[in-house]
Amino acid sequence: MLVQAEEPDREQFWLEARDADQINCTNQEMDIVLPDKKEDTETSITYDLYGPRDPSPENEWLDDPETGIRWIVTGLKDFNLQDYQDQKYCEIPIDEADWGRDLTVTCYISFPGEDKEKEYEAEAHFATPKIEIEKIYLGENAATKLDIGEHIGNFEEGPKWAKEMACSRPFLFQTGTVPDVQVKLSLLPEMLTLGKIKASAEDAETNNLLGDLEEAEFDTKKERNEFVAQKKLGQTLKSGAQKWDWKITELHGTKLSKDTLIYTTIFSEKGFVIFKKGPILPWVKTNKEADTKKSYASAAILEFIMEDMGCKGQSKETLILNKMTQYLFSSHGCIYISDSKDPYDKLLLPKYAYIENKGVGVDVEGYYELRSGKYVNCTDQAAVLCALGRLIGISCELTQYCGPLLCNGQKVVGLEKGEGPAQMETHAVIKDGSGAIFDPTIGPAQGKKEDAYFKLTFKDPVKEGMEDEGEIFTVLLPLNSVQRRYSND
Numbered sequence: 001m002l003v004q005a006e007e008p009d010r011e012q013f014w015l016e017a018r019d020a021d022q023i024n025c026t027n028q029e030m031d032i033v034l035p036d037k038k039e040d041t042e043t044s045i046t047y048d049l050y051g052p053r054d055p056s057p058e059n060e061w062l063d064d065p066e067t068g069i070r071w072i073v074t075g076l077k078d079f080n081l082q083d084y085q086d087q088k089y090c091e092i093p094i095d096e097a098d099w100g101r102d103l104t105v106t107c108y109i110s111f112p113g114e115d116k117e118k119e120y121e122a123e124a125h126f127a128t129p130k131i132e133i134e135k136i137y138l139g140e141n142a143a144t145k146l147d148i149g150e151h152i153g154n155f156e157e158g159p160k161w162a163k164e165m166a167c168s169r170p171f172l173f174q175t176g177t178v179p180d181v182q183v184k185l186s187l188l189p190e191m192l193t194l195g196k197i198k199a200s201a202e203d204a205e206t207n208n209l210l211g212d213l214e215e216a217e218f219d220t221k222k223e224r225n226e227f228v229a230q231k232k233l234g235q236t237l238k239s240g241a242q243k244w245d246w247k248i249t250e251l252h253g254t255k256l257s258k259d260t261l262i263y264t265t266i267f268s269e270k271g272f273v274i275f276k277k278g279p280i281l282p283w284v285k286t287n288k289e290a291d292t293k294k295s296y297a298s299a300a301i302l303e304f305i306m307e308d309m310g311c312k313g314q315s316k317e318t319l320i321l322n323k324m325t326q327y328l329f330s331s332h333g334c335i336y337i338s339d340s341k342d343p344y345d346k347l348l349l350p351k352y353a354y355i356e357n358k359g360v361g362v363d364v365e366g367y368y369e370l371r372s373g374k375y376v377n378c379t380d381q382a383a384v385l386c387a388l389g390r391l392i393g394i395s396c397e398l399t400q401y402c403g404p405l406l407c408n409g410q411k412v413v414g415l416e417k418g419e420g421p422a423q424m425e426t427h428a429v430i431k432d433g434s435g436a437i438f439d440p441t442i443g444p445a446q447g448k449k450e451d452a453y454f455k456l457t458f459k460d461p462v463k464e465g466m467e468d469e470g471e472i473f474t475v476l477l478p479l480n481s482v483q484r485r486y487s488n489d
Contacts, residue, residue: 013051013122015107020045020126023254026191030102031126032251033094034258041096045126049088049107062088068110068119075103092126100130100188130188131197131263133246137224139180142173171242171271172302174278174393175235179210182224185246185263193220196250199227207243209271215249236315237392238273239306241266272302275317278393282361282481297391304368305388317394318447321430321438324388328381328413328440333374335414336441338421340375351376353383359478360398362387366483374414378441381413382428385440386479395433398477402426405472406459410442428477429453 020031033045049062049069062069071081071090076098084090092105103126108119173179187193198215201208211229218225248261283297306312309327311320328334337345351372352363362383366372382398389396405424412420420442429439437453439445445453454472 013049013107013109013120015047015105015122015124016050017124017126018046018048019257021251021254021256023252025193025252028125028191030189030191031124032254032256033126033128034256034260035128036258036260038245038247038260038262040260041099042093043128044091044093046089046091047105047107047124049109049122051122062109064112066112068108070108072106072108073103074106075101094128099128102127102189102191127189127192129192129248129251129261131246131248131261132186132188133183133263133265134186135184136265137182137184138171139182139226139228141177141180141228142171173210173233173271173273174276175233175237175273176276178232179229181213181227183218183227184223185218185225186220192251194218194252195248197246197248199244199246201242201244207241207266209238209240209242209273213244233273234315236273236313237275237306237311237320239270239303239312242271270299270303272299272306274302274391275393277395278391280390280393280395282479283387283391298365301364301368301388301391305392309388311392317432318436320392321385321389321394321396321432322446324385325438325440325444325446328385329444330413333370333414334376334381335374336412336420337375337377339415339419342375345375348377350379350383353379356480359480361481361483362479363483364388376413378424378426378439379428381440382430383477383479385438386430387482389430389432390479396430396438398428398479399431399437400426400428400475400477402473402475403458407442408457408459410457413441413444 017031017033020033022029022031024030031045033043035041035043051062069087070085071087073081073092076092076094081090081092090105090107092103094103104123105126106121106123108121110119185197187195194217196215196217199213201210201212210233211231213227214230216225216227243264243266246263246265247259249256249259279297305324308331310323314320314323337348337351340346352367354361354363360379360383362380363371364384364387367376367380367384379400386396386398403423403425405427407420407422407424409418410420411417427441429437429441429445431437432447435450436447437445437450438447439453439457442457445457448456
């Protein structure tokens, strides 16, 4: 039996964790233990007992078979350490319920030949941190707040330790910009406040609108921590969800050996990428006092453009206007108003466009839902096309030709060829920045130069058969406003 020359100093006993990262925060050392894979909800930490350092040899005090060793873990739910009593090591399982807890493991040592109630101890703190993304705000590079204010995330409980971000309004960025967001996050145990984190969008096909975010420092005491994407957005129209896995890479100056401390956020509503110039008036309201712009497009209209009209993934403005024109002409179910059985419709008044302040307004959402019926005139068609083009950043103007105009027998929206009107007093189309004409009512005409358009669509206005002879002239109709029906709850 070992005979002690002197009592060992209790400070000479210590615990060492296996496969853990040791950090120092608030003047306290803590061992961080992470799971091997991000999907794991269980992990474990093993502690070895060492000491005393002096006298030597190092472990002679602990090698005596009559030395008493017992282990206690404070803060851990329902764990029995009985199997490790009298062992110089202890493996402690940590399941999901214990993530984020400040846990303490204590080893008590008693020696033969001494008072049985006299024990020395060694203690260590450990935790599997628990991260939570509380809020995500649009950054400075976002195109607009889309009437949702700054906070774009409401949270619902999700599986495991993650949550799903249920976005009640769409988010919007422009081509060629670097997406950025601002994040409020928290960590448990609360003593953990500083570190670095990165966000990766691993599902590249369906949930990766904005791309991966650069690694950046965070402070849980800050309301907003800045993050920017690794790459600029391309030059194509995009729509889609955004899923990020937020991975903590460093805590309180110590790099973590595993990047499995993950929190997943999913925007359940789609985001959109439009052209750099968009949204163009009248989709944008300007607050001059605050020097801010805010759009009031709904997600349904943006989705209408991207998915129904087939504009998602396109980058050429002419091709996009062609697709929009073709869709409004052949796929939305509209019929030229002259075919209506309603006598009131015979007045040929527009259903979704209206005169406002010497310009034209248009109820795009009403047209999208066909709230006022399927019968439309050329001003309805052209005003909707112009408004949708401007929403995604294409410069176009609403143009009206005043005749009278003798029609050339081209197909008219919703009617068979030859069933359309023989004559129009006026006719509305749109022109893009190059002057090319897009007509979703007759033809349809897609990207036609004016001379070619008239040769195809109308007969010479001064020929026989016209009630009034005269030159055709053009009127620019400013598009002043877009009606909306859309709640802010």
